[in-house]
Amino acid sequence: MFLEQGTKITCENGHDICELGEDISTGSPVSHNNFINFQDGNQEPIPYSIIFHNIYNCKKCGGKWIRPYGQHKINLHIKDKGWFYGDCDN
Numbered sequence: 903m904f905l906e907q908g909t910k911i912t913c914e915n916g917h918d919i920c921e922l923g924e925d926i927s928t929g930s931p932v933s934h935n936n937f938i939n940f941q942d943g944n945q946e947p948i949p950y951s952i953i954f955h956n957i958y959n960c961k962k963c964g965g966k967w968i969r970p971y972g973q974h975k976i977n978l979h980i981k982d983k984g985w986f987y988g989d990c991d992n
Contacts, residue, residue: 910981911937913965918981919944920967932976 904927911919923938934947943961947953954968954976971977977985 905978905980905986911967912979912981913960913963913967914979915960915963915965916981917960917962917965918942919960919979920946932978 905922905925907922907924909922911921913919918941920937920940923936926932926936932953934949934951934953937946940946944967945958945961947958954966954970958968959966967979969977980986
């Protein structure tokens with residue numbers, strides 16, 4: 903699966919979180935700097951932090967927008983598409 907720059911990231915309950923700042927595809931490393939334009943008080947991940955930590959959950963409902971999947975892999979929740987699977991570089 904390929905995701906283009908500007909793709910909307912939402913929590914699992916549909917609230918806007920942020921956008922992708924660059925193109926990524928399945929198997930691409932994903933890190934904190936892939937995300938831009940955070941909405942509604944949602945927090946931009948700090949470099950070298952665990953980006954699926956609970957402090958990065960949706961500020962409106964606590965829902966996940968990013969979560970771990972196996973070893974060194976992540977899921978991103980994409981607006982109107984659901985969960986996307988990829989690799990995580992931190």
